[in-house]
Amino acid sequence: RKSFQEIYQSDSEGWKTSKDLRSNLGNLESELLFLNTLTGINIRKYSKKIENLTSTEMTERRIKKVLQRHKLSGNCHMITFQVEFQILEFQNKENLSSIITDLNIIMESTAYSELSEFVSRAEERRDLFMFFRSLHFFVEWCEYRKRTFKHFK
Amino acid sequence: MELANTSSPEGGPGAGVLAHLERLEAESRKKFEEPQGAESALGNKIRNLRSLRDKLRAEVNRRQAGVTSHKASVEPDQTFEVSEQEVLERKRENVKSILQAYRFTGLSGKLTSRGVCVSISTAFEGNLLDSYFVDLVIQKPLRIHHHSIPVFIPLEEIAAKYLQSNIQHFLFSLCEYLNAYSGRKYQADRLQSDFAAFLAGPLQRNSLCNLLSFTYKAEPSGQSFPFCARLLYKDITRTLPTDVTVTYQGTDALSTSWEEQRASHENLFCTKPLHQVFASFARREEKLDMNLLY
Secondary structure, X not given: OOOHHHHHHOOOOOOOOHHHHHHHHHHHHHHHHHXXXXXXXXXXXXXXXXXXXXXXXXXXXXXXXXXXEEEEEEEEOOXXXXXXXXXXXXXXXXXXXXXXEEEEEEEOOXXXXXXXXXXXXXXXXXXXXXXXXHHHHHHHHHHHHHHHHHHHO | OOOOOOOOOOOOOOOOHHHHHHHHHHHHHHHOOOOHHHHHHHHHHHHHHHHHHHHHHHHHHHHHHHHHHHHHHOOOHHXXXXXXXXXXXXXXXXXXXXXXXXXXXXXXXXEOOOEEEEEEEEEEXXXXXXXXXXXXXXXXXXXEEEEOOOOOOOHHHHHHHHHOOOHHHHHHHHHHHHHHHHHHHHHHHHHHHHOHHHEOOOOEEOOOOOEEEEEEOOXXXXXXXXXXXXXXXXXOOOOXXXXXXXXXXXXXXXXXXXXHHHHHHHHHHHHOOHHHHHHHHHHHHHHHHHHHHO
């Protein structure tokens, strides 16, 4: 029988049995549940595409330019979202910079008008983190309001 | 019951129930053109025939599906085991990539043998900046095993307030402080690297980047006076200063236009990120240069 650490760390090795695979999958799913609880965000789908924009001239000057396209979708309680964004990675001799160059947020529930306000602000500022933080707090506030009203019914 | 292909109805009598039903339907459709009296009775007949046809079609589909699934399950056992592994592997890759994606929410983490290691990402105006981690031991009481939080961030204070009662609040609060620090640092770094030509001396800054002091010229090439700026960010959860003083280091009194400039600069530093204020100075410089050419 393997210890927790052995199962958890034997990521890159080949899989001997599907039993090992299953226990590793179980650990990963616990991790997912933990992050879901911690952030209040449930990411259900994620995909990314990488496009290398480095020209041969850039490679000579030791400059690297890469465009990443990310797509993720999920929900925060009853609110579902779909986020697509692009990150431009630029690396030269001195430093590496990663900049969100495009952010598109699609929300299904138009029932909450307050949401669309901070969504467009987040898109404008390309502030991905702010979007998720605000979404979480907004949903928490909604839940709190619901509970409060229930209390007085 | 024989099931005939409905697309070739000319099978003669006894060519199948479906074909028969279709013929009946065609007949009733013809009779539909008869006097109004018989209309509703015929309408009902059509409806009944149609529903019977649909039921039979469903039965055909069900039986056909049964045939194909029977074929699939007759595969040898060996193949079935490998595909289970494949399925698990694919699931695992999928979960792993979603775990990676959590860093885009600003908060991510990994389970450890002791508890959990949380990673906090920072960004400013779309620029992804440094990440920090806090390694927590899940015990009573909860404690921080180790971390990469800079010493000038009030970690102990935040932990004392929230760590034991609400981990989420503890982490979100830490997020706030770290993102603000990252943003202030980014602005100061950009000023030093991109707008050195505007500075008449070194940029003085503290580690928390909430107290900045520098001497600058809004028009480095022109005859403008150097101004001294002092930016204090009393609220360290914010990326804009709370107190700004721009002064003129000279003995003569400032003319009205210069006094206006000084006041407008004070306002600019309060409302716009530092490097963007200088970017606007640079744009003005460019415009002036253009004007001089003509």
